[in-house]
Amino acid sequence: MDYEKYLNSNVKNIPISGIRLVNNWPSKIPQSSQIKLNIGQPDLDTPEFIKEATIEALRFNQTRYTDSMGSLQVREAICEFLKRKQNLLYSPDEILVTAGGQSAIFASLKAILSPGDNVVIPFPSYPPYINAIKYNKAKIIPLKTVLADNFDIPLKQLKEILEYTQIKALLIISPGNPTGVLTSHKTQLELVKLASEFDFLLISDEIYNQIVYTAKSYQSLSQVNEARERTIIIQSFSKMLSMCGFRIGFIAAPKPLIDQIKVIHHTMNICASSIAQYAVYKTLTDPQKMDEAITMTCQTYRERKSQCVSYLEENPHIEVREPQGAFYLFPRVPNINMTDFAKWFKYQYGVLTVPGAYFSIPEFSEHNEYIRLCFTEKIELLRTGLQRFNEALGIFIRKESR
Ligand SMILES: Cc1ncc(COP(=O)(O)O)c(C=O)c1O
Structure with a gap:
């Protein structure tokens, strides 16, 4: 049977995020000995008190649908959390509890984009945004950011775009x-x-905002004067509390936007998992334990980050900056095709990484000189992975220059 003709012609040619494709590349190293630096998935276990709350959710039969927006008690707790951490004032009807940040992204874009709409994205960026925009037949207007400028958004160029394009x-x-x-x-x-x-509108993905290494406290975009009324905040508990599999996050936005996003969310999910909502409610209403867990998480990544950066700095071929948050290193190796390197590196050494090009568009060819390495593995594994990285890169560069 020819299934092609049944598929949505707009969707069928849009590939899945390249981050996952890396898993399918061949390697001569058996899978059990491979080192995975490609997926931004915390290796840390979900904190015990959250696991207990999850078990309690089942014991208390928290297994039914909740309100599509999320249970009122969890939304109230989220408002309290936003106020406590960032002095952000939202009411429960401006919060939508979602199945992770990913579905928050999809539902938000589906709710606001019509075919032909323009969305500006500074690249490199998180690939699912690209897909979600394309599914809506909207247009991406790309801005190039580079390591030499600390990936600052080129405001002059943005202004030029805005002069001519709505x-x-x-x-x-x-x-x-x-x-x-x-x-x-x-x-x-x-x-x-x-x-x-x-x-x-401003879509502000702040899912890593609890994993920050700078002395200054994190400032949400929505804290900036006048921003709140036109900002959609995307948030998630996946990374801050090592809860990826719970699939729980939220959107904070003005009510007229939330009301529309809710329709999409309801159609896709009815509601976020009631069990995960209960676990998050118990977490948010125990701020001391929650903050302790976040501090420990952040400390673990901070130590790894410093060690990993020192390793990379030893390599004369690499340009690297210390990340200010999240758990990714994004070094550049000038004049080297890092997509070819990443494939060869996995094949020869069994270390999985993601080429910078997978976070960008072909027009920005410089991004092909970057590679993303996640420090979401134990330090011993990271050390081995980065030793192999330094050794392999030297060999690859010599091979390429022959
Ligand atoms: C920037 C960004 N936004 C959203 C997500 C989605 O995360 P989740 O759906 O687990 O909350 C990710 C996951 O890696 C991410 O990096």
């Missing part, structure tokens, strides 16, 4: 995946000013 939204991920960079306060102010002047 955009629906601009996407910011801070701390960034794959860059680990925080959008500076100065840039935030500029972006918000431009959003008001040229009338567009």
